[in-house]
Amino acid sequence: MNSSEKKILIIDNDEMTIEILKFILKKEGYKISIAKDGVNALERIPIIMPDLVITTIIIPLKSGLQIISEIKQNFKNIKVIALSSLGEEENTVEEAFELGVDDFIAKPFNPNELLLRIKRFL
Template sequence: MNTSDKKIMIIENDEMTIEILKFLLKKEGYKISIAKDGINAVERIPIILPDLVITTIIIPLKSGLEIINYIKENFKGMAVIALSSLGEEENTVEEAFKLGVDDFITKPFNPTELLLRIKRFL
């Protein structure tokens, strides 16, 4: 399966981060879908069935932690990478791992590092 078969959902409400991720991932050949809030994400995940979800922790309507929990309870094979701004509480990172997040990366992120982490799951 090549990258063009792989679907990635980005759950993020910061336009700059969305644009960076879209550019980066489309260039690699991934199919991208975007959700800008937690409710929209939870509604679309069962329809799109992405191979990987990249979610920010602080997002409107449902937190990234709630989304991680939802995915891990309902979609066993779906990988989740959480994005977090520098300075967000350490217990948030701990909580994300307890809920089953597959990886955690801090914003601002290194694009090459993020791609390597994505490829590890796909």
């Protein structure tokens, strides 16, 4: 399957992060969907069935950790990469991995590194 058939859901409420991700991922040919809060994200996942979810940890209505947990319980094939601002507690990272997150990247992130990680999953 080539990248143009792969769907990525971005869950973030930071416009700058969304724009950066949209730019680099569309350039690679991925189909992008955006959710700006956890409730909207969880409503959309069963509809769009993304191949990969990129979620920030701190997001309105439901946290990134809650989203990771629900995805990994209900949609085992969906890969999840968590983005987290530097300085968030180490136990958040540990908890994300305990919930089944596939990868974790600190913000600000290197777009090329993120792309390599995405390609590893897709």
